[in-house]
Amino acid sequence: MIDNISWLAVYPEIVLLVMGCVIALVDLGVTSARRTGTYVLTLLTLAVVAALQALYASSGNTFYGWGNMVVSDAMGNWLKCFATVAMMVTLVYGRPYAADRDMLRGGELFTLSIFALLGIFVMISGNNFLVIYLGLELLTLSSYALVALRRDHATSTEAAMKYFVLGAMASGFLLYGMSMMYGATGSLDIGQVFKAINAGQIRHQVLVFGLVFIVAGLAFKLGVVPFHMWIPDVYQGAPTAVTLVIGGAPKLAAFAIAIRLLVDGLLPLAIDWQQMLAVLAIGSLLIGNLAGVMQTNLKRMLAYSTISQMGFVLLGLMSGVVNGNVDATAVENAYSSSMFYVVTYVLTTLAAFGVILLLAREGFESEEISDLAGLNQRSPLYAGVMAVCLFSMAGIPPLVGFYAKLSVLQALVASGQGLHIALAVFAVIMSLIGAFYYLRVVKVMYFDAPLTASSVSAPLDVRVVLTVNGALVLVLGLLPSGLMTLCADAVVRALAS
Template sequence: MFEKLSIAAVYPEMLLAVMAIVIAMVDLFVKCPRRTTTYALSLITIGVVAYLEAVAATQGQTVYSFGNMVVSDPMGSWLKCFAALAVMVTLVYGRPYAAERDMLRGGELFTLGLFALLGMFVMISGNNFLVLYLGLELLTLSSYAMVALRRDSAVASEAAMKYFVLGAMASGFLLYGLSMLYGATGSLDISTVFKAVASGQIKHQVLVLGLVFVVCGLAFKFGVVPFHMWIPDVYQGAPTAITLMIGGAPKLAAFAMTIRLLVEGLLPLAVDWQQMLMVLAIASLLIGNLAAVAQTNLKRMLAFSTIAQMGFVLIGLLSGVVNGNTAAAANAYSSSMFYVITYVLTTLATFGIILLLAREGFESEEISDLAGLNQRSPLYAGVMAACMFSLAGVPPLVGFYAKLSVLQALIASGQTGAIVLAVFAVMMSLIGAFYYLRIVKVMYFDAPITATTVSAGADVRVVLSLNGALILILGILPGGLMALCAKAIVSTLGT
């Protein structure tokens, strides 16, 4: 761990910011309706940034910069690398869809995507309350604009307004909580806040009141009950390419922000925030799974599925500290990190198939639209089936190992009620299996409602095939990614 006066810690962010502006200017001179030049420049930029973050992560150094306001550590670097790859895949899947719906009249999709990614990077690297909040606002403001990008769609405009109003409220919660913590501790620096809280000289009631608002703001970003109201409406109303943009990579940034605030800053208050996360996790697993069963709209069903899946992420986060003992922390937080990474991987492939099936004038948003997909395209039906089995937690797919690692961390923590919570989570997963397997049944056993063949560009076919293969490969050989997560979390906790 060391401080650098140089700007080496933020080279990727600087490159991303500069290129986002350059690409926006270059796009003014692009005449191609599919924005091929803008698209290629965006993918190259994101690829270079992902490579830089991967190199930084493998070096294993923790670097503080800008007066401790920014931190570059292995956990942050890996999460930024995976977030960049997720945005890249999103743009590959979403470009044909956007082109058919007149969303590429300008290069806003690519420019806003790059600025959203920059916001995620700032959230992941923030070691200061203000930096974290700036990153969050950059991400959310870009997201609001992207949801409303399809100008002729009243449904998308309505979704953007709901997202904006609820997002502004959640940002207010978070900012109010952070301001209370600042007032109590006298610092915006996360490590200084940790020392102040650990000293025991600050009134516990003031800290807990600020903590409640902070947890509310974080819960909104995860989309967990009772801060889930925006998820089903925004997922359904937003253009599908944008649904993937806001439902995939930002979950990695939300996880990092939670680790920065709750673990690195407020770990002495773990007994308080873990109880809050337990209530949120139980409510999310229950309501998310039960509500998903009743859905006929595929995107809305996946929205409630997301709420339930984030409940598992919270289970990992609440298992780290037992009676002040942090021995189980690395195992718990690394299992949660593994879960959120594999969830994003599966979500990318799931929405990739939905985008692939959509065509001009047809959205492919209903579960019935998948009827007989196996007869039209066995490959894409197989990828979608792998995604559904993975989300349901069926071995040997990666979702099974993700759920297993989180439940193992919960039981290993030895907390009061850990066994009961684990059994409850498994029971909720069984309910979840119903609506996931229903999609598999529709694809393989229902008669197709259209004879239209499924076609896609070479880039989409290659990326989607790799995406589906990774879901299986990481399920059979999860050790590498799990070790990577464990090493990153240990490094972060050690500083």
């Protein structure tokens, strides 16, 4: 018998699932070329779900349902709320682009985005290996279909095939690692796995073998070196609206399952997985920034930027446990800084791709850095939004990206470990290298002659959302304490449960 708490834990997911099915049926009767009815109903659904998640998160309650397979806690609910808002913003930016490229012949963009978001929810809520895996598969299967949405476009189809093959391999890694953990501990429940490992009765070699495969699967989902091969090709090949679907909200889910699996379940093995994360972070910062310098395609440049930014997230994750000792303050600083980083990264990415989508509406893709030439003369507002995003990604004060990087570096240095301090210095050097390719785009926007004299126009909803999005990147940089406190409180509550 399923109790009321179990239903309460998954109410937002049920609302999203039911409305996803309703929207798919309603869309059959929509005749508008821009799917206005489907679009409005989708945004209303996401707004209700986001409000519901914010209500859950604000209560601060933690409860488990469905035989401990699902958890509803402050961290998960805030991440789901942010993911829902990110998906709303993505659809606002992406709809004009999709309509111009005949991608709205049906409502697949909206329904698949909803089911991808449902996969994100299940991943974040999972307190069981199989539940996390089911959420992951729902997200990735929806993403494969979205990447191939332009069926007559060879580049998109090629990107979808690459994504599918590499994604299947990564899912196999993750599933094999989970099966090893199940074989060693006798449970799929994350809490029970923690207890079994903490008891010290299991051979360390078996646990580490399974851990390697779990970290490899997580590394693919985060898009870090050496599991980054799909990111530049998929970012470039996918329709830009779909690139934003993949590059935005799913990063929040990847962070959540890293916390669920590595911290909630495998914390006694922290010494082992922190070493793996250190190697992945070094590779991501090095390859991401050095390869980013050489790019002329804007979407590929942002793909390599993503790889280097995820390297910072890993640095935060690896600094919570020092010499096998779990200190409450260190744990809070480390994991809350990572959460803050990934949330603000998604916020900045949304605005950056929003400008690219806006410019792409003029009949060309606007994918090359040179396509932004003289943007300030054509539209000072959109050039300003893009500049704010690029400065933030580069970590220049007073923007939110600077504070995100600073919080991760502080967590590293506070541990007092020589390796962590060396990694902090390395990260700063890599950030300086990375600043070059961000500033190069700003130089092109403000100092190069424009390729066309036409002004940039956009629908009202896109203009409003993009302006607010860009303003938030600046405001959260000037006043970061509110979001940082929220992240710290959410992490503390999640780990205390």
